[in-house]
Amino acid sequence: MNKAEKKHLLIYAHYYIPDVASTGQIVKELAEGMLDTFQITIICVVPSYGGVVEEEYKKQRFYYETIHGVDVIRIRVPEFTKADKVSRVKNIVSYFFGAMHATVKVKNVDYVFSISQPPVLGGLLGVWGKWTKRASFIYNIQDFNPEQILAVNYSRNKLVTNSMMFFDKFSCKQSDLIITVGRDLVETVNQRFQNKKVPKTVMINNWIDEQEIYPLEESHEKIQEFKRRYHLENKFIIMYSGNLGLYYDLENILKVIEQFKPDTKTKEGKEVCFVFVGAGTVQHKLEKYVQEHQMSNVVFIPYQKKEDLIFSLNAADVHWVVNAKGIKGVSCPSKYYGVAAIASPVLGVLEQDTEIRSIIEETQSGLVVEPGDYQKIKSHIQWFIDHAGSKELKEMGKRGREHLVQNLTRNLSIQKYKEEILKL
Template structure:
């Protein structure tokens, strides 16, 4: 049969601030990517110890690094300090602990053919990719291929929300992130509006090589269930949602969603019922920086139909998402082209209609209207939000809502599944591989020795 060369998997290094079992949406996406790539790549992930809540269990408090395997993926976990999500200083200390720890961990992972990082932590995620590109070599002795995925543009997001206001800091941060884009071999954005922002950053001149790939949901883990499913019933019983018309927000209760403003609209429906006699219930599933503010608002305004529910473990997420009759998908004003709410994919995954509060021309606003799976208002247009809420309540249990949900799920299955998006990444990497190898000089033996032993 002749000599057959053994197959050696290319090596892929992924930087993931959060990773399983943390419930951060980007962590779940990166877990899907890492495990989805493991059939063709030898995958290593550099991430923090489980810490999304701000707390860290005792088992992760004794060492600087923890080596683990999860579903065929090698993890290097970085020890970081506990933090308070309500404190900027506490969060910043935590982010930099990950950044510097990840740089040290990079020296331990050996040769890598591909480097993949996302725009989290803000600015630092891209800088880690640049560092690894300069620090590591591929198995061929060349510079690794660096792919930078923009989930959120920063400092644009911080500017839009007013989270940071020091002009010199914002200017420096933007220049650093533009450098990360420029030094990448491929920039991936997760929405059409984010793609336009990338072009605007560079004034449409010498824009880095880029493409758009949507985020996704794992259709084998998140899918529609019958409302009499025992898991949904158990969820409803545990959190007081039985026999109610549930309008749910699922995800981070953070600064980028104007949830405080939306609470004032929900207040107008605190005594609302549907035509079939069900109480209208607003359920918030998750946690975040403004959780306590929302709870106080509920208590001060006697909103007994508002429920706060903790993050659900990954194996129970299917039940919480299916428990809703309608889902919120929202962003604050100024976020268009800056951030893309991934929660839409979970909503479509369970086949539910969407009440959107999104700027016109943003990726998810366009998808909702193109699919016909919900109604959308502009951020801060509370009159329109109230009108749409009233429409959904009046249509409770109708075939119109069921059809919206069906269209959302049908579109997802054809375009936005885990396999579809990950295969786009694989094709992109293969497409660029040959030309990138040709464009990078081959390292000589002394360069190889310097990078692998320094």
């Protein structure tokens, strides 16, 4: 089927490659994976996930690219600082109105697909696309807002949060299909509508490309290079890899980590090291706390290039997968898929009956604890230290990888997306 014969799918994605946002990576793989079925156009911002816009993207309002067969329209947005709410709002609003304008430039659209980022506005863009293009609207909800904002006390202004709920429910009602990423998130849709006139909703898991991210031997040259670069040789590494943001209770988890002094060692004599790879809103607070409390066994490392992610992930002995209290049914930590892909045991801080906790429990691929139970988090950390290098840890990781390969592959999930869209 040539490009002209395919149905045209327009996707709104706040971030897209080369930005490292997890949703941008998911949309990239989804778009490229559906090119055999659809002609695809992406509307997104210029590369700017870290807040900085390169000079080459400051000269005009729109930029047109084709990346791996996907047509991309990029919108110039103002720079921002993640800790500065005003600058972030200006950035997001600029994307929203720019995307509305860019929609007019796209011709002959059959389907509009919008992801739930930025909060609420992502859904409204989908409605705009549906109305202006007279197309079917698929709303992909990765995170629910205002529920997520309320869960972490980001805002308690009822006028703001009630307005957000009104508009996002409106987007849900206008959708022809809601696709969300966890069993608990499907339940949130039902609760929003009190199980009455609930919009059509299906659950399709997120994924990682298991052929791109997979287990490597510890002796691999690139892993050893990563460890040397950050002075992690001969360490037992407990790693958090991803966004250092508001939704993970990392500040309190760091206080638990503080109880493991820099001279803590495994039975094999390896020093225990807690590694944070990524960036985000609370990064500076975490770094300041570590410095003030002389926690030399805590290391912060910048986001790794996509092609190097396999090496940084494989450098760890255990991986955190965490969410703050109240995130149940609101968000699903996609970092789990990368952790499972490299066959790492999981230290999960996740609420009961959430999608990822359920997978970890069903596969016995790690230890899980309720958010806020800091004493049990401490005991789980100690358990992993006590079992460092054991067959038990390796079997945990192996079970997670096997389940992912059988049930959570990129191809399986993308095929489900294609099937559900074509039903409309």
